[in-house]
Amino acid sequence: MAKLETGLLTPLGYRAAAVRCGVKSVADKLDLALILSDAPAVAAGAFTTNRFRAASVQLDQKRLKSKGLRGIVVNAGNANACTGERGLRDAEAMAEAAALACGARKDSFLVASTGIIGHPLPMDKILTGIKDASGRLSSELRAGHETSYAIMTTDTKPKETCAVIKLPGGGKAAIGGICKGSGMIAPKMATMLCFLLTDVKMERALLQEALSRTVEKTFNCVTVDGDSSTNDTALLMSNGAAPDAEIASRGKRYDAFCEGLYETCSTLAKKLAQDGEGATKFVEVNVTGAPTEADAKKAARAIANSPLVKCAIHGGDPNWGRIICAAGYSGALFPTRDVVLHIGRVCVFRNEMPTKDAAKAAAEMKKKEVVINLSLGKGPGNAIMWTCDFSAEYVAINALYHT
């Protein structure tokens, strides 16, 4: 592994460990991790809005408001979703075993799972893995980086980042983060797990507000395939371990923290889109000038989710008609005569017809990063979506995932 400058464990007072316990069927893949705060911490969370919530999500939602949280246990390879009462008991047992192995109070751990739906967790492997991991906890950056591997499923790359924040008025803090997600990625969270650690000292309510705002502007702007899963979870722990890094209320220090959190989450969110299943390209869709933000979001989402648009981008084909068409059926309201579409810097559509430059967009569509700028008029509504292209590889990955 390359030497890391910063990462998940840059914030003070955290340790982590990742091990292989055998939940993933492929040999040599890490599949279980522990994250531990040395001191009691508070946590904020954002979860799937799917009506079917995984056992881990149900447990975390109940436990999130308790004080004195100490850590997170996570496995990949099995989602523990649609597993009924047994799933809830297993999630509970997994969290308890992790807490006790780390010498913490038995109800002080949160839990997360990702992988196949509808299979009971192999608890013997999980419990062995927890014991193993608890003996390997380390505050080295390497341990956080290994954790970013342990949460991967169909991801091809680990996703880790860190923001270091200078707080106005004194004090320095860090926000480290890792996430996973590749398929079942859609707005309203993704089959995404995201773990964020910070060493600021902050009240839980304020921490939750910061996370909720930021998730809306980052992870909820990512779509790979429009499917949003049963397990989506973002957790942000705050342990107050950095000296002089208390954020007592809204204000400049809080704003600086939110900026750092946005930097962390937007970096991770873009990594999700870049690593979409079968993705060969990254796509940013900017919609501006809509009558309302809701209209802008509808249009951006329809474009980013359109299989026809995503196939055209895959083929490097300047088929701007599909983009215009997706905006048109999105449900967004706008006068068609005001619509202007740019692909990269090339204006391809204006006055309800293609421009003379439309053919020049081919070069823009062939780039590894494609930017679509759609102006719907002079309204105040703007929205952004990040996605990827749609390849035959996506189909290959998903036609055979289960068996």
Added chain:
Amino acid sequence: MAKLETGLLTPLGYRAAAVRCGVKSVADKLDLALILSDAPAVAAGAFTTNRFRAASVQLDQKRLKSKGLRGIVVNAGNANACTGERGLRDAEAMAEAAALACGARKDSFLVASTGIIGHPLPMDKILTGIKDASGRLSSELRAGHETSYAIMTTDTKPKETCAVIKLPGGGKAAIGGICKGSGMIAPKMATMLCFLLTDVKMERALLQEALSRTVEKTFNCVTVDGDSSTNDTALLMSNGAAPDAEIASRGKRYDAFCEGLYETCSTLAKKLAQDGEGATKFVEVNVTGAPTEADAKKAARAIANSPLVKCAIHGGDPNWGRIICAAGYSGALFPTRDVVLHIGRVCVFRNEMPTKDAAKAAAEMKKKEVVINLSLGKGPGNAIMWTCDFSAEYVAINALYHT
């Protein structure tokens, strides 16, 4: 061509002709057709809800209510959409040329186009084709069948059907239909063109009511990729040529007609899904027991549009978790504890967890026709969707369509 028993031209008093005029770039493909009623007729229509409407759609919507309509001119290979003022003039000129070539009043023709977006119609080719076709009009079934070929774009098969109706109280009538559509197929109409001819005598308002009701239950239940286009058009002409086949008002005769229309449209709609771009399988999604019909539709649509579900069906993989997950994020409201999922005849999910039989669903998923039955509870809301699987071939077709 195989001998046809019935088809588009089974209803009395209609003729058709299909020719190649060179709009499609591939040699030897028919790409322009005329449909003519010998006597003045009335017509009903259903159109795209996309904010960008093709020139042909705008013209038809204006002209639909006139009496004394005589025919339809249609081309494939160029959608005449997003073509500005010029496009509107071209659509007008195309309709007028067709009417005059058939010896009809110049504003008595409707028009339809399908194909690439944003290119002006090659009017010289179109006008030559219209002249050519007007000399070949025939009432033979063969001519209607050829017309079903002339409207194809990425379709792999022509789609034609006919219902013969015995009217209660005497009289016999027929409804013949053809349609096209393969990609950009989604609820709220499709890149679909559908032409329906009947020889009953009926007031326009009643005819429109019958068509609107039927489209909602048939074509609007089809999705291939969730994209709905700028050109979607279904037209139903009624010319009163059948003896004793007047339908003066709602009642038994009207109901019999509506049944025939449903038979025609549902047959064509299923053919659309079966011929979805890259499709290897046909999928029917039935949702029952939802609190409202709107909830049932949301769930059915989310399942039918989910790339993950469609990839699983392509792979013949009993990944029922993706079906449950799609229902969960669809926005439909339902208590998860009441949900029961069958794939074919196999119950795979009940009591919030998989059944012991879940593995047996593999055989059902490997069938050419996959039926998904999802019960959300004991509510009155039901919905059905028809779709196809998602293959690497879909991506191949759509990555390179434009150039």
